[in-house]
Amino acid sequence: MSETLADFSLGKRPQTKGMIQKVGVVGCGTVGQEIVRTISEYGIDVVFLDVNEERVQEAFVHIGEQLDEVINHWGLTPGEKRAILSRIKGTTDYADLAECDIVIESISSRKKGTSLEIRKEIFQKIEAVVKPDAIISSNIATLMISDLSNGLKHPERAIGMHFILPINKTNVIEVVKGINSSDEAFSHVAKFAGMINKGIIKLNESPGNIVTRMLVTTINEACEILMEGVASVSDIDLAMRESTGYMFGPFEMADRIGLDKVLKYMENLYQEFGDKKYKPSPIIKRLVRANYLGRITDRGFYNYKSGKPVDQTVTCAVIK
Amino acid sequence: MKIIVLNCGSSSIKYQLFEMPAKAVLAKGIVDKIGLKGAAIKHKRSDGAEVKLEGEILDHQSGIEFLLGILISEKYGSIKSLDEIDAVGHRVVHAGEKFSGSVYITEEVIAALEDCVDLAPLHNPPNLKGIYAMKDLLPEVPQVGVFDTAFHQTMPPKAYLYGLPYSLYEKYKIRRYGFHGTSHKYVSKRACEALGLDISTQKIITCHLGNGASMAAIDGGKSVDTSMGMTPLEGLIMGTRCGDLDVGALLYIADKEETSIPYTSTLVNKFSGMLGISGISSDMRDIEIAAENGNERAKIAMEMYQYRVRKYIGAYAAAMGGVDMIIFTGGIGENDTVTRTKSLEGLEFFGVKIDVEKSLKSRGKEELISTPDSKVTVIVVPTDEELMIASDTYEIYEQIAQEINN
Numbered sequence: 087m088s089e090t091l092a093d094f095s096l097g098k099r100p101q102t103k104g105m106i107q108k109v110g111v112v113g114c115g116t117v118g119q120e121i122v123r124t125i126s127e128y129g130i131d132v133v134f135l136d137v138n139e140e141r142v143q144e145a146f147v148h149i150g151e152q153l154d155e156v157i158n159h160w161g162l163t164p165g166e167k168r169a170i171l172s173r174i175k176g177t178t179d180y181a182d183l184a185e186c187d188i189v190i191e192s193i194s195s196r197k198k199g200t201s202l203e204i205r206k207e208i209f210q211k212i213e214a215v216v217k218p219d220a221i222i223s224s225n226i227a228t229l230m231i232s233d234l235s236n237g238l239k240h241p242e243r244a245i246g247m248h249f250i251l252p253i254n255k256t257n258v259i260e261v262v263k264g265i266n267s268s269d270e271a272f273s274h275v276a277k278f279a280g281m282i283n284k285g286i287i288k289l290n291e292s293p294g295n296i297v298t299r300m301l302v303t304t305i306n307e308a309c310e311i312l313m314e315g316v317a318s319v320s321d322i323d324l325a326m327r328e329s330t331g332y333m334f335g336p337f338e339m340a341d342r343i344g345l346d347k348v349l350k351y352m353e354n355l356y357q358e359f360g361d362k363k364y365k366p367s368p369i370i371k372r373l374v375r376a377n378y379l380g381r382i383t384d385r386g387f388y389n390y391k392s393g394k395p396v397d398q399t400v401t402c403a404v405i406k
Numbered sequence: 407m408k409i410i411v412l413n414c415g416s417s418s419i420k421y422q423l424f425e426m427p428a429k430a431v432l433a434k435g436i437v438d439k440i441g442l443k444g445a446a447i448k449h450k451r452s453d454g455a456e457v458k459l460e461g462e463i464l465d466h467q468s469g470i471e472f473l474l475g476i477l478i479s480e481k482y483g484s485i486k487s488l489d490e491i492d493a494v495g496h497r498v499v500h501a502g503e504k505f506s507g508s509v510y511i512t513e514e515v516i517a518a519l520e521d522c523v524d525l526a527p528l529h530n531p532p533n534l535k536g537i538y539a540m541k542d543l544l545p546e547v548p549q550v551g552v553f554d555t556a557f558h559q560t561m562p563p564k565a566y567l568y569g570l571p572y573s574l575y576e577k578y579k580i581r582r583y584g585f586h587g588t589s590h591k592y593v594s595k596r597a598c599e600a601l602g603l604d605i606s607t608q609k610i611i612t613c614h615l616g617n618g619a620s621m622a623a624i625d626g627g628k629s630v631d632t633s634m635g636m637t638p639l640e641g642l643i644m645g646t647r648c649g650d651l652d653v654g655a656l657l658y659i660a661d662k663e664e665t666s667i668p669y670t671s672t673l674v675n676k677f678s679g680m681l682g683i684s685g686i687s688s689d690m691r692d693i694e695i696a697a698e699n700g701n702e703r704a705k706i707a708m709e710m711y712q713y714r715v716r717k718y719i720g721a722y723a724a725a726m727g728g729v730d731m732i733i734f735t736g737g738i739g740e741n742d743t744v745t746r747t748k749s750l751e752g753l754e755f756f757g758v759k760i761d762v763e764k765s766l767k768s769r770g771k772e773e774l775i776s777t778p779d780s781k782v783t784v785i786v787v788p789t790d791e792e793l794m795i796a797s798d799t800y801e802i803y804e805q806i807a808q809e810i811n812n
Contacts, residue, residue: 091447091461094475095468096488096543105464107443129442159665160673 110186113193114145142176192225228354231264242268308336309367337387341380407492414536424796432484437469467539495799500526506559508798550799557587560628584632592794593787616736623722645688648678683707715749757781
């Protein structure tokens with residue numbers, strides 16, 4: 087056998103494990119892509135998995151386009167882009183996740199009905215291939231990590247991570263400890279967050295964590311104001327941006343997340359808490375039925391052209 | 407006595423083992439990709455034996471532990487035991503206003519360097535990691551810090567202050583610090599040594615032209631001005647850094663292109679300089695080839711580079727009230743004969759006469775390139791920052807030993 091560095095250790099201290107060299111991401115929709123890109127930007131290898139080769143290729147194209155956009159604004163050099171892409175591998179085979187130290191499930195929450203069963207199944211598929219000490223995580227908004235992990239052989243390795251959009255601009259991750267999550271899993275995830283330059287907000291599990299719960303109620307209230315004819319979509323957004331320093335107004339945020347997802351978050355929270363403040367606003371339901379899903383369909387509360395809002399789709403009744 | 411010199415970067419450690427005062431390099435190498443995949447140590451012994459060893463290197467401390475392990479190994483080593491190491495010299499990038507020379511590292515020094523992390527957030531933390539690791543691994547061995555900024559601490563306020571509200575200097579220590587101090591100091595000392603001149607009588611302009619580039623005005627052996635500022639961005643045009651720039655232009659660009667602070671930083675640090683102007687490369691050799699083949703932007707880039715050097719020579723001659731010697735060093739200063747020669751064009755009026763033929767031939771060696779009748783001596787001196795660190799470490803070690811003996 088050839089020599090390695092280990093042959094030259096002074097043995098002054100135990101070589102503790104703890105390096106995170108490879109991270110897996112299951113599901114590579116818009117959010118999954120952002121997660122993959124961010125991890126790779128910080129020099130960590132990423133394997134992402136999606137259901138078929140087409141979706142894998144599509145994700146690669148989109149990530150490339152996002153990076154080009156950053157280059158156009160001088161945020162990245164072409165060489166750095168090549169390095170970022172070289173660390174990303176796409177696959178459709180769970181076996182390729184075997185070497186990952188952390189695997190994050192981030193499947194699209196767009197499909198109808200609850201995705202709990204699908205996600206649970208994914209967790210089990212991940213556990214079947216990864217190392218015994220690998221962390222299994224989910225980028226969850228309104229689902230509970232304890233529910234997702236109860237089919238695992240080792241539920242203590244499961245922990246929730248909620249990335250806040252837009253991931254490359256926000257500085258924190260909500261890290262959610264489930265009933266069974268171990269302290270070791272938590273400290274591992276905290277270390278990983280540090281490696282991608284994010285702080286953490288430690289939470290005890292609760293549907294909607296902090297961010298989603300606050301956002302959906304704000305969006306609902308904004309819809310109320312709109313329906314009452316108090317002010318227009320863009321004026322409500324402007325007022326909230328200026329008064330609170332939010333990056334986006336409630337409607338802009340809803341369009342960014344996707345109205346179908348917002349609707350789903352509301353329904354899940356309403357079901358969980360039974361409080362009508364979470365009951366989806368009829369405007370959101372109508373927009374989703376009309377396939378006005380936000381930025382992704384170029385129509386939501388705003389109409390979009392080349393990714394920029396051009397006008398508003400919803401106007402409220404005003405007494406004349 | 408044996409001194410190990412460490413230059414710790416964010417994911418690499420360059421090291422050299424010296425026999426002092428003989429100035430002999432016993433071994434050198436690089437610990438690369440610390441904390442990343444593909445981590446390895448490339449090690450070379452003075453007899454030419456070379457090895458590349460791969461494995462997991464979690465952090466700076468394990469990297470240093472491995473390199474020490476290699477140094478004492480039978481197969482690749484140069485020493486029998488760690489007890490043979492008498493001192494450690496560290497390159498430290500930023501010492502703020504705290505130190506004007508190399509120092510023996512004590513707890514107070516470490517605390518002072520921790521205070522400077524804000525000024526060099528990318529460089530000082532890994533430098534400190536190296537210090538902490540050595541403290542842990544070789545607790546009995548004295549450590550010495552050699553600072554990039556220290557040599558320029560002799561600059562007077564008129565040279566180091568910016569035309570900004572004075573309160574910002576008081577509050578955040580916003581001022582010119584300058585870098586490459588170890589190199590400017592080494593080449594100025596070395597040139598005087600080689601030419602048998604007394605440095606205290608000399609007005610010297612040093613040009614450290616590498617991928618990063620800076621110049622210094624050295625009067626009587628003391629730095630009185632330098633082109634890099636609070637950060638290494640100011641001054642000469644560099645490979646990918648813009649050098650001197652109207653701040654107003656930057657504000658205008660940030661507004662028009664809607665760039666955030668980090669993106670604007672990338673723009674001036676990575677997209678600018680020779681790469682930005684030529685659109686070809688940050689490497690002077692590629693640009694020269696393109697210019698020879700008639701590429702206009704490559705030609706302009708080269709002219710700009712030379713012009714900026716010439717302008718600073720004029721400025722520093724004026725600042726010192728004359729110039730006796732101009733020194734070239736660094737990758738471009740030592741090897742790029744064309745850039746060096748052209749930077750000096752038109753300076754005959756204040757006594758610079760170049761032996762053009764010699765200057766166009768001299769590569770990578772210590773050599774005079776001015777004519778014997780030139781009023782200003784122009785010389786190329788290859789820089790050796792590691793040796794300078796080893797020498798400073800040796801000097802401080804001797805001082806301490808003397809104090810103890812007394």
